[in-house]
Amino acid sequence: MKGKKMRKRMIGIAAVAASAVLLAGCGGGGGGGSTAGGEADFTADPTGDLSAWGFENADDVGQSRLDYAEEQLSDVKVDLDATAFDAQKFTTRIASGDVPDVVQMDRRYVTQYAAQGLIVPLDKCFEAQDVKPDDYWYPFVVDDVRYDDAIWAVPQFYQPPAIILNKRVMDQAGVTSEEIDTSDPDALLGAIAKMYQESGGVPSRLGFDPVSTGQAPLWILGMGGQLTDDKGAPTLDDPSNVAGIDLLKKINDAQGGYAAVKSFTDSFDTFGDNNQFVTDQVGAQVNAQWYPNVLSPYVDQIQIEAVPFKNSDGEPFSVAGGSAFVIPAGAKNPAAACAWMIDLTSEDAWAAAAAARAETRKGDGGINTGLFTGSPGPDQSIRDEYVVESGNAGFDQTISTYYDVLDYGQSFGSSPAGQDIQNELNNAITAALLGDKSAKDALAEAQKAAMRAYDNATAGG
Numbered sequence: 001m002k003g004k005k006m007r008k009r010m011i012g013i014a015a016v017a018a019s020a021v022l023l024a025g026c027g028g029g030g031g032g033g034s035t036a037g038g039e040a041d042f043t044a045d046p047t048g049d050l051s052a053w054g055f056e057n058a059d060d061v062g063q064s065r066l067d068y069a070e071e072q073l074s075d076v077k078v079d080l081d082a083t084a085f086d087a088q089k090f091t092t093r094i095a096s097g098d099v100p101d102v103v104q105m106d107r108r109y110v111t112q113y114a115a116q117g118l119i120v121p122l123d124k125c126f127e128a129q130d131v132k133p134d135d136y137w138y139p140f141v142v143d144d145v146r147y148d149d150a151i152w153a154v155p156q157f158y159q160p161p162a163i164i165l166n167k168r169v170m171d172q173a174g175v176t177s178e179e180i181d182t183s184d185p186d187a188l189l190g191a192i193a194k195m196y197q198e199s200g201g202v203p204s205r206l207g208f209d210p211v212s213t214g215q216a217p218l219w220i221l222g223m224g225g226q227l228t229d230d231k232g233a234p235t236l237d238d239p240s241n242v243a244g245i246d247l248l249k250k251i252n253d254a255q256g257g258y259a260a261v262k263s264f265t266d267s268f269d270t271f272g273d274n275n276q277f278v279t280d281q282v283g284a285q286v287n288a289q290w291y292p293n294v295l296s297p298y299v300d301q302i303q304i305e306a307v308p309f310k311n312s313d314g315e316p317f318s319v320a321g322g323s324a325f326v327i328p329a330g331a332k333n334p335a336a337a338c339a340w341m342i343d344l345t346s347e348d349a350w351a352a353a354a355a356a357r358a359e360t361r362k363g364d365g366g367i368n369t370g371l372f373t374g375s376p377g378p379d380q381s382i383r384d385e386y387v388v389e390s391g392n393a394g395f396d397q398t399i400s401t402y403y404d405v406l407d408y409g410q411s412f413g414s415s416p417a418g419q420d421i422q423n424e425l426n427n428a429i430t431a432a433l434l435g436d437k438s439a440k441d442a443l444a445e446a447q448k449a450a451m452r453a454y455d456n457a458t459a460g461g
Helices: 001-023 058-074 087-096 107-115 122-126 139-143 166-175 184-197 216-222 240-252 256-266 291-298 334-344 347-364 376-385 393-404 416-435 437-458
Strands: 048-053 076-081 102-107 154-156 159-165 197-199 202-205 284-288 304-309 325-328
Touching: 058 076, 058 334, 058 347, 076 334, 102 107, 107 325, 107 416, 122 334, 154 334, 159 166, 159 291, 159 393, 166 184, 166 325, 184 240, 202 256, 216 240, 216 416, 240 256, 240 416, 240 437, 256 416, 284 291, 291 393, 304 393, 325 334, 347 376, 416 437
Parallel strands: 048 076, 048 102
Antiparallel strands: 102 325, 154 325, 159 284, 159 304, 197 202
């Protein structure tokens, strides 16, 4: 009965949004006409007013790209709502007819809104701008926003995870880099045992922080599991998903149990002067590519290197998270929106961003770790020009490791229930790691909830 009520609610939202889209088509806004009531003309000259929502707290990289796009589109006036994306606010704005021309969001949301008809496909936008998505971006980045034989967003960023090693702790414990191998549980658990410390049953040093829920898809997919099928339906109860959770449980149990590990890691000064590598609270930790930037000011206080996360076959493995730009249904200026999104993610925009970051690093004396744009061409050119030897061999090796794993990415899986799948997976992993349920039972329960969300999202589709 609850599922039927939820389905009616989602259908109601879509109906209200559709009405708002039709009303929005009455307004003017510049070249290309509205997306309401017909197919957008992405070939028109980009002119007029452009309403955009994104770039919250834009840093040097974001601001330089905004400046570049503004220079390219001199006949377009951009009104930027630089606040964080909010799913409820997004659907409310569309339902009320207050439709932005461009919205920036996490790629995990994109297919959800595509299935609901709340955003428009962009294949003709790419054609109009002479961009071939599968050639320009990493294919698995594009796969994040591919659904129903169309591409629904302009992606940006792909910051792969790897394992940062605290060589000071490892050397003290007699642990080698080769032992931090996620494809060899026995070696990994042995290394953890050598490095782990506790006081009164409470962890004071983790041998290895797997970031169990924050990096849940990495562990599930890396150990041979799958989160969705080829249509985007959730597959959380697939037996292949148990292996990743079982390994996570062994890692946590070897260090006092998940509750103790989580409590300890929550206390880390992750972004501060007393972060876990300065204070030797970890021997190794899974981190996304951006974290070496956080560690850069402390290069003289830490001794780090990195190794790739490895899948069950012993090969480097990564997952392709990041954000993207979409055009909502009912956008009044799709031609300008299309041009703006492409300009923001062009090679020249990333070159401007790289130059800005280089100036920032020149000013603060930090180490340039490069930019991971989601596109192999800009990634390589930025690395060639700006990522130079820092004088710290371990830090340079860490940067190099993140570049090395770029080609080993995999999409999370494009699904109309992507966010719900992520949330339910985290719930299942937490229950299993706490010992409240077996991995199999927790995943079965998560599958039921995720499938309800999928059915709601695709109702009438």
